[in-house]
Amino acid sequence: MADMEETDPEWSEFGHDVQSVQQPSSSCEDERVRKKGRLKDDKNMLKDDKLCRVCGDKALGYNFNAITCESCKAFFRRNALKDQKTSCLFDGNCPIDVRTRRFCPHCRLKRCFDIGMKKDMILDETERRARMAKVLQNRQKRGSKQVFDIKSEPLEIDTEMPDQSSESFPSLSSSSLQPISSWAIPLSPTTKGIKPVEDLTLPTDPDLYRTLSTEDQAVMSELTEIYQSTLGEVITDKKVTDENGYENVNDLVNNSEIAVRRLISFVKKLNDFRLLCQADQIAALKACILNTLLLRSVTFYHVEKDAWITPTGVIPTSILKSATGFIELHDSHTKYCRSLKAVVKDDLHIMAMLQAIVIFNPDGQNIISRSTVSDIQDKYIILLKHYMESIWTFEYARDYYPFVLQKIAELKGLSEEHASVLLQVNPNKIEPLMLEVLNLK
DNA sequence: TTAGCCTTGATT
DNA sequence: AATCAAGGCTAA
Numbered sequence: 001m002a003d004m005e006e007t008d009p010e011w012s013e014f015g016h017d018v019q020s021v022q023q024p025s026s027s028c029e030d031e032r033v034r035k036k037g038r039l040k041d042d043k044n045m046l047k048d049d050k051l052c053r054v055c056g057d058k059a060l061g062y063n064f065n066a067i068t069c070e071s072c073k074a075f076f077r078r079n080a081l082k083d084q085k086t087s088c089l090f091d092g093n094c095p096i097d098v099r100t101r102r103f104c105p106h107c108r109l110k111r112c113f114d115i116g117m118k119k120d121m122i123l124d125e126t127e128r129r130a131r132m133a134k135v136l137q138n139r140q141k142r143g144s145k146q147v148f149d150i151k152s153e154p155l156e157i158d159t160e161m162p163d164q165s166s167e168s169f170p171s172l173s174s175s176s177l178q179p180i181s182s183w184a185i186p187l188s189p190t191t192k193g194i195k196p197v198e199d200l201t202l203p204t205d206p207d208l209y210r211t212l213s214t215e216d217q218a219v220m221s222e223l224t225e226i227y228q229s230t231l232g233e234v235i236t237d238k239k240v241t242d243e244n245g246y247e248n249v250n251d252l253v254n255n256s257e258i259a260v261r262r263l264i265s266f267v268k269k270l271n272d273f274r275l276l277c278q279a280d281q282i283a284a285l286k287a288c289i290l291n292t293l294l295l296r297s298v299t300f301y302h303v304e305k306d307a308w309i310t311p312t313g314v315i316p317t318s319i320l321k322s323a324t325g326f327i328e329l330h331d332s333h334t335k336y337c338r339s340l341k342a343v344v345k346d347d348l349h350i351m352a353m354l355q356a357i358v359i360f361n362p363d364g365q366n367i368i369s370r371s372t373v374s375d376i377q378d379k380y381i382i383l384l385k386h387y388m389e390s391i392w393t394f395e396y397a398r399d400y401y402p403f404v405l406q407k408i409a410e411l412k413g414l415s416e417e418h419a420s421v422l423l424q425v426n427p428n429k430i431e432p433l434m435l436e437v438l439n440l441k
Numbered sequence: 442t443t444a445g446c447c448t449t450g451a452t453t
Numbered sequence: 454a455a456t457c458a459a460g461g462c463t464a465a
Contacts, residue, residue, distance in 0.1 A: 061457060071444040077460080078442080102443070123459070131460070135449065 053115040054108065055101040065118040072101070076112045079105065080119035126349075126391050130217075133206040133390075203393055210389035210397075220349055220383060223270075227352035230266035231259070231296060256293055257434050263292050267359060272376045280368050287364030290415035294333070295358055298344070299351060301337035329417050336414060340407045343400055349387055350404070356380040357408055381405070 050059040052069035063073035064080075086106050088094060094107035101108050113119075123131060212220070224232075267273045267285060276284060300308045344350045361367075362374035384404070388397040 063458065069444085070446085073458090074444060075442090105442095121459085128460070131450080135460095138450080 052098075054111050054117075055096050055098050057098040057101075063117070064121045066112075066116045068112075068117070069098075072108070072112065075101075075105075075108060076117050076119075077122055079109050080112065080117070081122060084109065129206065129209060130212060130390065133209055133211040136206045202396075208393040208395065209391070210386055210394065212386060212390045216383060216386050220353070220387060223356060223380075224349050224352040226266060226269045227355055228348055230262045230269070231292070231355060232299070232348055232351060233262070259293055259296060260289060260434065263289070266355070270356070270359075272356075272360070272379070275376065276372065277368065279366075280373065283366040283368070284359060284361065284364055284373060287367070288359050288361055290418055291358045291361070291411045292355065294336070294411055294414055294418070295351075295354060297333070298337045298340050299346070301334075301341060303338060303341060306334065332417070333414065336407070336410065340404070343403060347391075350384065353380050353384040353387065354404070354408060357384065358411065363412075 050061065050067050051057070052059040052072050053067050054072040055069060057069035057071065059067045059069045061067065064076055068076070084106070088104055088106040090104070092107060092110070094100065094104040096104075096108050096111050264285070267281075273281060273284075297308060302309050344354075357377055357380050360373050360377035360380065362370040362377060364373070367373055385397065385401050388401050388404075392400060
């Protein structure tokens with residue numbers, strides 16, 4: 001801090017004062033504020049008086065959507081994302097200034113949000129990796145010499161890694177010679193052969209990840225945005241504990257109407273969808289309804305509770321079993337959700353791309369120009385592959401990518417089984433839209 | 442954990 | 454070229 005003040009042009013104008021104010025923060029701060037006031041009256045320094053809106057310290061500019069000092073910026077970055085368990089020791093309205101700001105993290109963070117700092121401007125895991133990858137890529141471009149030096153050292157696998165893993169996988173201590181992928185990710189019984197990705201075990205070397213092209217990124221974020229605003233929309237606020245509704249299949253089908261409406265608005269926003277002729281638009285839409293419902297159910301499936309959590313309530317799988325009477329069908333459905341969710345987690349990007357792949361299904365009934373549909377589907381398949389390579393490394397993506405595609409293929413069989421169940425519904429009790437869309441009549 | 446300083450890609 | 458606003462690193 002003292003350093004900054006000495007080099008600050010404002011201070012150089014008051015050289016003799018600087019000497020007398022050599023001590024730490026508290027009184028120094030007062031001095032500074034006083035001087036600021038004076039300087040503001042001076043001619044040229046008007047815009048240079050940015051103060052942190054959180055604590056009043058000197059600010060350099062915007063951080064996460066608000067003018068803050070460096071320390072509050074770092075504070076926000078460190079704390080905004082973790083779910084706030086700590087609370088204020090007092091009344092929740094502690095004064096926050098440059099001296100007191102460290103006393104109550106709760107109130108400091110609260111103030112951060114109050115003055116408009118936005119936590120979604122903090123880069124997430126994926127974005128951070130993309131950023132680092134870009135830096136590295138540029139370095140390689142601009143200097144192949146340094147890269148050489150760095151590349152010759154990094155095999156870190158000596159003492160640290162086995163130690164860390166011995167906690168969770170004690171029995172594998174002898175396998176340190178095997179490639180990382182074979183031990184770092186535990187086998188899961190729910191995903192026969194494919195192991196869920198554990199973020200912590202992913203390599204840190206950016207070389208192993210794909211850097212998404214700006215075009216890929218643009219296409220993907222647009223798609224995800226559309227998906228999120230329609231099909232992916234999740235309401236999480238209410239906790240419905242009473243397992244009401246859903247007495248029978250009719251209710252379930254009618255409830256799906258909401259999802260279908262969302263599918264329609266999703267599709268309407270897709271530029272690629274407009275490339276299809278009218279007839280194919282309808283055919284593609286109809287053909288993917290059940291697939292969409294099933295795919296979407298993965299989002300709502302809660303593994304621990306063995307239930308689907310929807311905006312309208314919790315649906316334990318047991319109810320579905322009795323409702324349909326097809327126990328094995330629901331076992332396979334549940335299993336499907338479990339295995340796909342283990343890999344996809346709650347990644348909206350992946351869900352959005354899978355949804356696109358499901359829509360542009362060249363195999364769909366009554367599609368006329370199948371190759372057009374297939375071309376569009378290819379685009380999203382490749383995009384999905386690239387994305388996986390960018391978040392999981394090329395090596396892991398090689399395994400997960402076919403796995404996920406396989407899951408998409410499995411949708412067909414699964415939805416056909418469900419379709420047979422739908423035959424037993426009573427058309428009189430089904431909403432017109434669903435009748436129309438499911439060809440029930 | 443804090444907070445200052447540094448490196449960077451993007452934007453102007 | 455200068456500025457902005459992210460993340461990283463690291464004494465204290």
